[in-house]
Amino acid sequence: MKHTVWITLIIAAVVVNVAAELVFYFGGVTIAMFYRIVLITGITIISAIFVGAIFLVGVLEAEKPLSGNVRDTLGADKKTD
Numbered sequence: 671m672k673h674t675v676w677i678t679l680i681i682a683a684v685v686v687n688v689a690a691e692l693v694f695y696f697g698g699v700t701i702a703m704f705y706r707i708v709l710i711t712g713i714t715i716i717s718a719i720f721v722g723a724i725f726l727v728g729v730l731e732a733e734k735p736l737s738g739n740v741r742d743t744l745g746a747d748k749k750t751d
Contacts, residue, residue, distance in 0.1 A: 671725055675718045682713040 686709045690701040 671718075671721055674721045675714060678717040678721075679710070679714045682710045682717075686710050686713070 686706050
């Protein structure tokens, strides 16, 4: 997960700075460095949340049910004899 977040941080930094330079070149509008940093941080944090969620879903899918006697449970899965 750490590698994915680092890769996203690097990609976000490159994409945001290239986009800001293109906006300056074609539109003449300067985007301040503070807003660039906020965009990069936001993209990285959102990516970390999604990567973490995907990781948790993967762990849940790998979980195996416990084997045991059904008579020991108290839930709805208890068999009626």
